[in-house]
Amino acid sequence: MSQMNVGQVCRALILKYDSENVKVTNEELATKVVELFKKHDVAVKTSASCIAWYKNDMKKKGIILKKSQVKSIEIDLDTIE
Numbered sequence: 001m002s003q004m005n006v007g008q009v010c011r012a013l014i015l016k017y018d019s020e021n022v023k024v025t026n027e028e029l030a031t032k033v034v035e036l037f038k039k040h041d042v043a044v045k046t047s048a049s050c051i052a053w054y055k056n057d058m059k060k061k062g063i064i065l066k067k068s069q070v071k072s073i074e075i076d077l078d079t080i081e
Contacts, residue, residue: 006044009033010054011063018064026051 004012010033017024024032026048033046058064 006033006037006046007054009036010046010051011058014051014055014058015064026055 010029013029013032016022017029029051030046030048033051034044037044055064
């Protein structure tokens with residue numbers, strides 16, 4: 001267990017859900033962050049806009065991929081002539 005600030009928690013959750021390919025809205029993530037801090041009696045005002053900012057920053061830094069960068073298909077190579 002380690003101490004994390006709001007930004008670190010936001011980034012960790014974004015990365016977790018992205019790596020697990022779990023679809024959550026920015027609003028859902030913001031609510032989750034606020035609830036996590038509330039459990040420790042710390043009031044924070046994280047919003048969906050904050051989550052969007054963190055996601056964009058992580059995309060710019062290549063930490064998570066932009067959805068337009070993900071190009072893949074499922075293919076059976078044995079069926080190709």
